[in-house]
Amino acid sequence: MSISEMRIPIQILSVRWGKDEDGFRTAEETIVACVRAKKEDKNVTEKWQNRTTLRSATAIFTFRHIPDVEITSDMVIICGDKRYDILSVENVRQRNMYTQVVAGLEVTPDGEDDS
Secondary structure, X not given: OOHHHOOEEEEEEEEEEEEOXXXXXXXXXXXXXXXXXXXXXXXXXXXXXXXXXXXXXXXXEEEEXXXXXXXXXXXXXXXXXXXXXXXXXXXXXHOOOEEEEEEEEOEOOOOOEOO
């Protein structure tokens, strides 16, 4: 993988849920990292056909491994004006060089995706 392929800026957010004084559920978001990534949208390549178990996946993000930061499926990726829920995280070839994230568009409270 070439660094020149990683040209899309993304933000990785940690979302922590709590309740306000009235008892309503609120989200507190903290920026974990701002990095450049390679983004691959869902298509019919062999790579996507092998990931058919993740039906809600719409994008794959690949970026350099971030030392001392653990990326989990509880986090969210912001890319442009879209928000993606992280579905799975993989340390590519277990070498701590690249992280690959399979993500799906976040569903809004009214049931529509953010497209």
